Amino acid sequence: MIARTTVPKHDIIVTYLQCMLCEISGYLASHHSAKGGGGSNILCLPETPQWRNHSAGRPNSGWLYGTAYYLGGDHVNFFSTANTGGRELSLNPAPCAVCYVQQRSAAVMVPAAVACPVGWTQEYGGYLMSEHSYDVDDISGFSQPRHPTSYVCVDQAPEIATGAVNARQAWLVLVKVGCGTLPCSQFPEGWELACVVCSK
Numbered sequence: 001m002i003a004r005t006t007v008p009k010h011d012i013i014v015t016y017l018q019c020m021l022c023e024i025s026g027y028l029a030s031h032h033s034a035k036g037g038g039g040s041n042i043l044c045l046p047e048t049p050q051w052r053n054h055s056a057g058r059p060n061s062g063w064l065y066g067t068a069y070y071l072g073g074d075h076v077n078f079f080s081t082a083n084t085g086g087r088e089l090s091l092n093p094a095p096c097a098v099c100y101v102q103q104r105s106a107a108v109m110v111p112a113a114v115a116c117p118v119g120w121t122q123e124y125g126g127y128l129m130s131e132h133s134y135d136v137d138d139i140s141g142f143s144q145p146r147h148p149t150s151y152v153c154v155d156q157a158p159e160i161a162t163g164a165v166n167a168r169q170a171w172l173v174l175v176k177v178g179c180g181t182l183p184c185s186q187f188p189e190g191w192e193l194a195c196v197v198c199s200k
Contacts, residue, residue: 023117024110027182028067028094031130031148038062039130039151039175044096045182045193049112052127052156054191060173062130064111064151064193066181067094093181100200107199109153112177112187116198126156128175128193151175153195 026046031038039062069089081087100106107123116122131149177187 023100023108023120024098026096026112028096029064029111029177029182030067032063032065032178033070035063036147037131038148039064040148041150042067043111043151044098045112045187046110047186049177049187050114050194051112051191052114052194054188056190058190061192062128062151062173062175063178064128064175065178066187068092068181069094105200107197109195109197111151111153111195112193113196114194116196120198120200123197123199124153124155125194125196126154126158128152128195129154129173130175131173153197 024044024046026044028042029045030042031040043064045064068091070091072090081089084092098108098110108120110116111128114125128151130151131147174192176190176192179187179189
């Protein structure tokens with residue numbers, strides 16, 4: 001559920017939503033709006049992240065940043081401010097929630113976590129990976145823009161497929177977090193994000 005941390009209680013759909021349980025609430029996150037590469041999908045990071053390992057260096061990495069609302073002109077009044085205390089949305093961080101509807105099977109990738117929410121089964125855990133976030137010089141010396149890929153959770157003990165080595169065609173690199181919109185006290189700048197895949 002994007003831009004909400006709780007289940008809405010609208011009379012028309014209350015019977016459906018009463019079965020919905022929000023398992024994770026936190027911050028909406030994606031790649032930097034001014035950079036190429038990284039991931040293309042928007043993720044929901046939990047309010048309290050969990051970490052595996054991190055490095056102080058800045059090797060080739062994908063980066064993940066907090067996502068803010070960006071509304072201007074005619075779009076400013078499209079959304080109600082009933083849940084914002086009257087504050088305009090634009091330039092404020094966007095929240096999120098991951099919810100579960102009982103009586104349905106589900107699987108979810110949880111970034112910034114090393115364990116599944118209570119009641120879920122961990123299928124595997126590892127690190128968040130994507131294409132890296134910066135343009136790279138190709139073998140001819142020209143800068144090649146990177147295009148975003150999906151953020152994926154790669155098992156902590158990955159395997160290697162059969163194929164050419166160092167073909168330089170597409171990359172998976174660890175994803176580091178960039179704080180600012182995300183609170184730096186919870187998401188230290190440059191730390192690599194862990195992840196788990198959970199089912200229920």
